[in-house]
Amino acid sequence: MSNATLSDRRPSTLRAASLPKWFSWAVAAASVALGLGVSAALGLESSIQWALIAGVLFVAGTFGIAARVEGKRQAKDRVATSVVWVAFLLAVIPLASLVWETVSRGVKVLDTYFLTHSMGVVADTEPGGGIYHAILGTLEQVGLATLISVPIGVLTAIYLVEYGRGKLAKAVTFFVDVMTGVPSIVAGLFILSTWILILDMGPSGFAGAMALTILMLPVVVRSTEEMLKLVPNELREASLALGVPKWRTILKVVLPTAIGGITTGVMLAVARIAGETAPVLLLVWGSNFINSNPFSDPQASLPMYIYLQYANSGGSGAAYDRAWAAALTLIAFIMILNLAARGIARWKAPKTGR
Amino acid sequence: MAKRIDVSGLNAYYGSFRAIEDISMTVEPRTVTAFIGPSGCGKSTFLRTLNRMHEVTPGGRVEGKVMLDDEDLYGAGVDPVSVRREVGMVFQRPNPFPTMSIYDNVAAGLKLVGGKKKSEMDDVVEKSLKGANLWNEVKDRLGKPGSGLSGGQQQRLCIARAIAVEPNVLLMDEPCSALDPISTLAIEDLIGELKERFTIVIVTHNMQQAARVSDRTAFFNLAAVGQPGKLIEIDDTERIFSNPSVQATEDYISGRFG
Numbered sequence: 001m002s003n004a005t006l007s008d009r010r011p012s013t014l015r016a017a018s019l020p021k022w023f024s025w026a027v028a029a030a031s032v033a034l035g036l037g038v039s040a041a042l043g044l045e046s047s048i049q050w051a052l053i054a055g056v057l058f059v060a061g062t063f064g065i066a067a068r069v070e071g072k073r074q075a076k077d078r079v080a081t082s083v084v085w086v087a088f089l090l091a092v093i094p095l096a097s098l099v100w101e102t103v104s105r106g107v108k109v110l111d112t113y114f115l116t117h118s119m120g121v122v123a124d125t126e127p128g129g130g131i132y133h134a135i136l137g138t139l140e141q142v143g144l145a146t147l148i149s150v151p152i153g154v155l156t157a158i159y160l161v162e163y164g165r166g167k168l169a170k171a172v173t174f175f176v177d178v179m180t181g182v183p184s185i186v187a188g189l190f191i192l193s194t195w196i197l198i199l200d201m202g203p204s205g206f207a208g209a210m211a212l213t214i215l216m217l218p219v220v221v222r223s224t225e226e227m228l229k230l231v232p233n234e235l236r237e238a239s240l241a242l243g244v245p246k247w248r249t250i251l252k253v254v255l256p257t258a259i260g261g262i263t264t265g266v267m268l269a270v271a272r273i274a275g276e277t278a279p280v281l282l283l284v285w286g287s288n289f290i291n292s293n294p295f296s297d298p299q300a301s302l303p304m305y306i307y308l309q310y311a312n313s314g315g316s317g318a319a320y321d322r323a324w325a326a327a328l329t330l331i332a333f334i335m336i337l338n339l340a341a342r343g344i345a346r347w348k349a350p351k352t353g354r
Numbered sequence: 355m356a357k358r359i360d361v362s363g364l365n366a367y368y369g370s371f372r373a374i375e376d377i378s379m380t381v382e383p384r385t386v387t388a389f390i391g392p393s394g395c396g397k398s399t400f401l402r403t404l405n406r407m408h409e410v411t412p413g414g415r416v417e418g419k420v421m422l423d424d425e426d427l428y429g430a431g432v433d434p435v436s437v438r439r440e441v442g443m444v445f446q447r448p449n450p451f452p453t454m455s456i457y458d459n460v461a462a463g464l465k466l467v468g469g470k471k472k473s474e475m476d477d478v479v480e481k482s483l484k485g486a487n488l489w490n491e492v493k494d495r496l497g498k499p500g501s502g503l504s505g506g507q508q509q510r511l512c513i514a515r516a517i518a519v520e521p522n523v524l525l526m527d528e529p530c531s532a533l534d535p536i537s538t539l540a541i542e543d544l545i546g547e548l549k550e551r552f553t554i555v556i557v558t559h560n561m562q563q564a565a566r567v568s569d570r571t572a573f574f575n576l577a578a579v580g581q582p583g584k585l586i587e588i589d590d591t592e593r594i595f596s597n598p599s600v601q602a603t604e605d606y607i608s609g610r611f612g
Contacts, residue, residue: 165412234449238512241407242463242519243439252466256453348453 017069024062024082031057051093055086099331106328109321115329118300119288124309127318131326133290134305137205138333140294141284141301142274144209145216150266153220160221161228162250179218187214188279196283203285205294208301211279216269223265227258260345267341271334277303302330356383356553357423357440357522359404364418365582366396366403368411373399375582377418379572381523386545386554388564388591391574392606396583397557400574401525404555405441406434422522439467442521446528448508450500450515457496459511463519478518486514487544506537513544517552524548526556530563542567561607565595573603 035054044050062082067075114130122129156176160169191211195201231254239249255262280286285298286308306323313319359381366374374396381387389397402408403416406427420427427437450459460479464470470478479496483489488510492503500511509529516524526545530538545554545567558564564571572588587600598604 232449234445234447235451237407237410238445238449238451238515239462239466240410241405241438241443241445242466242515243435243437243442244463244466245435248466252462253451253453257451 016071016074018074019066019069023065024078027061027065028058031055031061051090055090058082059086102324102328102331105321105324106326108325109318110325110328114322114325118290120290122288124313124319125316127321129322131300131302131305131322131329133287134300134302134326135329135333136290136292137284137287137294137299137301138274138303138330140292141205141209141212141280141299142270144206144294145212145273146266146270148209149213149216149220149269153217154224154262156217156221157224157228158250158255160225162246162254176218176221179214180222182214183278184211184215184276185278185282187211188282190214191279192282202296203283203298204296205284205291205299205301208280208284208299209294211283212273212276215276215279216273219269219272220266223268224258224262227261227265228254230261231257256348260349263344263348264341267337270337274334274337275303275330277307280304281307302326302333306330356551358383358421359523359553359555360419360421361404362419362421364400364403364416364420366399366408366416367414369413372582374403374574375584377585379585379588381553381555382570383553384549384551385569386549386556386567387588388568388571389555389557389574390559390561390564390571390606391583391586392576393559394579394583395574395576397574398527399583401527401555401557402443404523404525405443406437407443409434439463439519440521441523441525442516442519443525444509444512444516444527444529447532448505448512450503450508450511452499452501454500455497456492456500456503456511459500460514460518462515467519482514482518485517485548486510487540487547488514504537506533506540509533509537509541510544513541513548517548521552523553523555526554528557528559531559538563561595565591571595573598573600573606575602575606 031054034057035050035052038044038053039046039050059079059082063075063079066078070078109127115135116132117130118133119129120133156172160172164172188211191207191214195207195210196203201207235253235257236249239253240246244252280301281304284301284304286304287298287300291297291299306326309319309323309326361380362378364374364377365372377400389401391397399408402411404420404427406416408414408416416428418428422437422440426432427441451462454462457479458465460482461475464475464478480489480493483492488507491507492511500508503511509532513524513529530541533541542563545556548554549569556564556568568591570588571591571594573586573594574583575586576583586602587594587598589598593599594603595607598607604610
């Protein structure tokens with residue numbers, strides 16, 4: 001009998017002391033409370049300091065207690081997990097508050113009237129008016145930029161991956177990398193100096209679209225290049241070995257295999273340029289009227305509309321409301337584009353199902 | 355249909371590195387010829403020179419002659435694309451096109467080259483899948499993606515895809531090395547049937563497989579790592595496995611090698 005109890009009591013080598021499941025939650029709650037308490041006691045006024053204190057307390061507390069009870073290795077594991085959580089929350093807080101702020105301020109004037117009317121008969125300081133002209137301008141400028149840069153970008157990437165050898169390919173890669181770093185205002189100034197000052201063309205949506213193309217092109221080339229590199233070489237060889245010419249292999253085997261990733265890349269590039277203000281300000285000038293022709297006369301665009309409503313309104317509340325509503329529309333527009341891209345990527349992705 | 359391959363004085367290079375040296379041999383029509391030898395001895399490289407796939411590799415180039423009946427594959431003005439239509443290839447790992455259905459995979463060669471009617475295409479697909487012993491397993495799901503099949507089925511799908519374009523010669527680069535014994539057996543049976551219509555060249559690391567499926571066997575070897583691979587001898591499979599004329603062949607086959 002004594003033998004049995006002895007062997008029962010002998011500590012197992014496979015099981016160690018472990019903290020209950022609610023441990024992390026308890027530490028989190030305690031550190032939040034402590035963080036709030038410390039900042040209240042010290043009279044810290046910032047609304048974010050207590051969260052940082054709580055974050056540090058959470059990581060340190062987790063490590064201290066877990067090291068006591070569970071041992072060093074588990075403590076390190078818990079610290080790694082809690083650092084990830086804290087970093088995640090720190091990243092999400094500004095994002096979530098930005099969305100919240102935009103939505104709560106933007107919905108005030110956002111309705112069908114707002115989406116279908118321009119600012120043509122409304123002074124900047126008065127309530128009323130809408131963003132139809134800006135939506136139209138953004139769609140046309142971004143659409144034109146996409147129409148120019150997608151074919152050029154995809155063909156460049158095909159050259160780099162499938163054909164490019166030697167110096168020319170290296171030079172192209174180098175310049176694409178350089179282009180990625182061009183600030184948007186520089187792209188705008190370049191088009192301004194060539195198209196408007198030297199060639200003496202007036203401001204137009206097309207001029208803006210050219211500047212946006214400069215910004216979009218390297219993103220499209222880079223992402224397409226990466227996607228094409230992911231296509232297994234075996235597929236190219238399989239197609240070539242069937243006696244299919246190289247260009248048809250690229251068109252019918254390589255591109256369809258990569259199309260999902262390419263679409264996602266293009267959509268990300270579109271999302272990047274849709275929010276550009278600087279080149280549009282220089283080249284499209286902005287307008288309060290509906291101008292559906294992107295090839296002549298100033299146009300509006302959403303980011304510029306937001307800026308102008310803020311800058312030209314002299315502190316009018318109505319203009320601020322319109323700016324927020326336009327910002328919300330722009331975010332929604334980009335989100336819809338992203339969702340569409342995901343849908344296309346999923347629809348076109350190589351199928352693995354049985 | 356099946357054509358004779360006559361190779362003489364063939365060297366293949368990767369950049370400045372000579373991978374195979376001075377190979378001459380004849381591959382008879384309607385036979386199975388197996389290439390055996392240690393890894394890195396140039397079997398696969400040699401196989402890929404037979405349908406001009408070697409030059410797809412950056413830096414790959416070839417010297418020498420490969421006659422397909424009476425045409426030199428490396429002659430002036432020969433289009434590698436038409437060579438590959440005459441000499442098909444099956445790879446080591448099954449590689450069906452992931453974006454295409456089973457039907458489209460088999461029809462890929464014809465579709466991508468163009469110029470066939472839908473009804474003709476249906477016939478070719480059925481005939482090729484039957485030829486690859488896959489028809490009964492997939493006839494109810496021709497529209498499903500080819501990547502949903504098992505490894506062995508995928509490899510037979512690749513064989514169906516290769517024979518759909520009606521080549522004269524079929525090259526197989528270790529077609530069973532990624533497959534289980536049952537699927538291997540299915541492919542070996544298939545090779546036996548296909549040799550009625552095609553000239554078949556197969557690279558294998560499995561000596562029993564070479565003994566089972568081939569009529570003639572070629573043994574390749576290399577002097578040392580970094581040296582080019584050479585053809586040691588080619589003879590009837592029975593002779594190679596019972597009474598080879600070169601000592602190195604016997605050593606390799608009986609397992610006394612390296």
